[in-house]
Amino acid sequence: MSSPEKVEHSTTFGRETVTPHDRDRRMREVFHRLAPHYDRLCDMMTLGLHRGWRRELVSMVTLKKGQRLLDVAGGCGETAASFAGPDRQVIVLDSSLPMMEIGREQGRGEIDWVAAMARALPFPDESMDVVTISFGLRNVTFVGGTLREALRVLRRGGRFFCLEVSKPAGIVKPLHHAFARYVAPWLGMRVTRAPHAYDYFVESVLGFPGPEEIKDLMEHVGFVDVRYHSLSLGIACIHSGTKP
Numbered sequence: 118m119s120s121p122e123k124v125e126h127s128t129t130f131g132r133e134t135v136t137p138h139d140r141d142r143r144m145r146e147v148f149h150r151l152a153p154h155y156d157r158l159c160d161m162m163t164l165g166l167h168r169g170w171r172r173e174l175v176s177m178v179t180l181k182k183g184q185r186l187l188d189v190a191g192g193c194g195e196t197a198a199s200f201a202g203p204d205r206q207v208i209v210l211d212s213s214l215p216m217m218e219i220g221r222e223q224g225r226g227e228i229d230w231v232a233a234m235a236r237a238l239p240f241p242d243e244s245m246d247v248v249t250i251s252f253g254l255r256n257v258t259f260v261g262g263t264l265r266e267a268l269r270v271l272r273r274g275g276r277f278f279c280l281e282v283s284k285p286a287g288i289v290k291p292l293h294h295a296f297a298r299y300v301a302p303w304l305g306m307r308v309t310r311a312p313h314a315y316d317y318f319v320e321s322v323l324g325f326p327g328p329e330e331i332k333d334l335m336e337h338v339g340f341v342d343v344r345y346h347s348l349s350l351g352i353a354c355i356h357s358g359t360k361p
């Protein structure tokens with residue numbers, strides 16, 4: 118198992134080793150291209166399972182009247198839309214304008230959209246009641262920095278939830294591996310018509326740390342009461358933690 122320091126930040130993009138600056142730039146390019154197809158791709162890449170996983174995440178979150186929720190790397194706002202309502206503030210933060218534009222066009226209303234990087238949240242300390250991130254942590258370059266920023270903006274007792282793909286074991290492992298390595302990039306290419314548009318996906322899924330490592334990193338940056346549970350035989354996982 119890796120030490121928390123080793124999963125602090127990602128140095129790869131696909132099979133290449135890249136600088137943080139280059140990785141961020143390439144990530145923005147990927148989502149620029151994928152944005153118009155994102156919802157469809159999400160269904161295809163997870164065989165529709167992401168819907169149930171999102172419902173599970175939403176069922177774990179309590180957001181009271183007047184409270185604020187920040188969805189980091191929130192993309193088109195699919196997860197955030199489930200929390201939105203007139204008596205609370207729901208913010209999607211993402212580094213990709215095209216992704217957020219799609220969300221706005223789809224009329225995912227009552228959401229505030231903020232263009233920024235997950236490692237430098239433009240919000241004061243202790244200004245959020247809940248922070249969520251779904252399918253975002255494996256894409257950010259600074260994993261530890263993103264978790265630290267989530268912790269910083271949460272009020273004391275505020276809750277953090279992370280939904281992400283994970284590492285299945287047993288019989289599902291080889292099937293998942295084959296799907297991620299061969300089927301998913303092919304589907305990505307068919308949908309986007311851009312060769313290699315989804316190449317990074319394989320390594321980001323298969324190379325992402327396991328749930329124990331993410332738990333260790335969350336504790337390392339300062340979250341308490343850190344737990345996780347696996348979904349769909351370990352294909353995805355939800356971590357949660359509290360700001361002490």
Ligand SMILES: C[S@@+](CC[C@H](N)C(=O)[O-])C[C@H]1O[C@@H](n2cnc3c(N)ncnc32)[C@H](O)[C@@H]1O
Binds near residue numbers: 210212213233
């Ligand atoms: C796979 S999508 C997930 C979108 C959304 N959270 C969902 O559940 O569908 C990953 C998102 O992370 C965003 N992203 C990647 N790196 C980021 C960073 N460093 N800061 C903020 N957003 C980032 C991308 O622009 C993209 O919208």
